[in-house]
Ligand SMILES: Nc1ccn([C@@H]2O[C@H](COP(=O)(O)OP(=O)(O)OP(=O)(O)O)[C@@H](O)[C@H]2O)c(=O)n1
């Protein structure tokens with residue numbers, strides 16, 4: 082069970098408003114980006130890491146890779162305007178992928194058992210994504226008015242990693258480019274091909290560091306894991 086992982090890390094962190102790439106913020110004295118990279122560096126099933134970065138951040142990231150002995154990064158292509166474009170930039174660099182995962186570099190708390198469940202599911206079914214069951218009631222709102230409530234029993238909050246047969250992922254990205262379609266995750270691109278995508282139940286700890294409150298939650302997760 083081998084896989085490659087694409088880590089889009091070329092965002093602007095607007096919602097974090099840190100004044101720089103939020104992935105350079107530290108949790109327990111270590112950059113968020115490194116926390117994420119270390120999971121895949123340590124996973125023997127991970128063949129290679131493909132990291133989409135901002136051109137002007139490449140040199141700094143290279144120093145981080147050397148400092149933390151991250152040796153699996155195969156390429157650091159320039160990210161794009163949208164997350165999807167950053168993922169495509171990595172897809173174009175992978176030559177002989179079989180199972181490829183796409184994982185937000187901003188999700189540092191993913192664990193190897195969940196990764197392996199996703200890889201196994203993608204090997205069997207072609208596409209599998211991480212998610213957790215919705216905990217809040219979800220409603221459709223238009224102009225400040227509730228238009229309806231979505232049945233929560235079938236609602237999941239979707240995360241990454243998202244694992245794919247590489248041929249399928251490439252086909253989905255190519256079709257999206259042809260159609261000028263922009264999705265918020267890669268699963269959307271595969272779904273629109275009519276391909277079934279399967280869920281693997283993940284953890285509520287697998288948060289995406291997006292706003293400042295997530296840093297508080299993230300520190301608490303690390304404290305619990307380290308026992309500190
Ligand atoms: N053009 C982009 C946008 C996002 N990302 C990456 O995709 C992941 C998830 O995106 P998000 O959490 O939205 O990060 P940002 O786009 O940086 O945040 P914001 O939307 O608040 O600006 C992050 O690891 C981010 O670095 C990327 O590689 N290229």
Ligand SMILES: C[C@](O)(CO)[C@H](O)COP(=O)(O)O
Nearest residue numbers: 164185239240241265266289
């Ligand atoms: C891919 C994702 O993490 C699934 O929930 C999410 O859609 C990314 O959204 P973002 O706005 O690009 O962070």
